[in-house]
Amino acid sequence: MSADRLAQLQQAIDKRSAEQLLRTPVTLQHYNGRLLSVAGTPYLNFSGNDYLGLATEPEVLQAYADGARDFGAGSTGSPLVTGQHQVHARLCDTLCDWLGTEQVMLFSSGFAANQTMLQTLAQKADTLVLDKLSHASLIDGALHSDAVLKRFAHNDIAQLEMILQQTAQPLVVTEGIFSMDGDSPNLRTMQALCQQFNAPLLLDDAHGLGVTGPDGKGSAAAQGIAATELFCLMANFGKALGVGGAFIGGSKTVIDYLTQFGRHYVYSTALSPALCAAVIKSIELCRSQQWRRDKLQSNIALFRHLAEDLALLKSESAIQGVVLGSSERALAVSQQLKAAGFWLSAIRSPTVPKGSERLRITLSAQHTEYDIKQLVQQLRQLI
């Protein structure tokens, strides 16, 4: 019986492999943001989410070490038992002060936070209305909830409005910056629409926090929306802040409710206190060092200017996609780029819809002009 089951699993793996869709974890020997090395070979890194270069910032590393010394390496319990230390509370206060949200709660990952947000807040009579390109964690959260799931075409406000007209108890879910396309919805219009239809707006700003908006407050602030106008804001600490973990922000009632009923929160070991200390330092640097955002913006502008003839997706963010149309082609070009010393990923289905397989280029404040010019030159030769 178990041999049959193993054979079934192997068949699924072999099928993926035959379709050139096999995924394998890559072990980095060395990483410093701009450069990484794999199996003894150094590469220019155009594939990470360390948009501001904070993952290797010495002050953040020092805060991590100090946090471990002062509070311990692990939290040793769930937040409602013995896992909540002073430094967790300080991180929550720091987030509220930075973002202007009333209350926040912490999670070990953005995936867990999104699961909790959708699964716990959406009730049986509700309909979760998600963008077609929503992150897997949002889709899974919606599927695990008791609510009905409806999807609208990517960033299509007119279609969202049509759905809202036909739906009794909608909750609308979108992202500040979409992880594969790098583009953003018109949050202002969406927020007004949600208000008109009495629909709570839930925002995943994993790729916007730290990189956009005044003080790096993220996508809502960048479009003039106060955190209190959102029903819920989720963002993680593992991208621009360079560390790991996540939070959900909202009104006291929303966070109190999730604290009671959010199973990923109640039944999971709290974030490491050392990590919380590192995130606090990272937020401090993110807020005070505007030059990191400025450098990132000038790198994005340079890349888009140099590569404008390369059929780029429409994106003003650090995530830039070049659609190649098939897994084989995306994989072949990314391998040729690796041979030339550039590390960037081929994004294949099912991560993106079939036919939109692409190269996903992520830019960072650490890239130099020369790095970007070299990359574009290589891309032009290969595409």
Ligand SMILES: Cc1ncc(COP(=O)(O)O)c(C=O)c1O
């Ligand atoms: C849009 C979006 N939401 C949520 C997540 C999940 O966050 P985490 O990596 O912290 O689990 C990601 C990360 O890949 C993401 O891109």
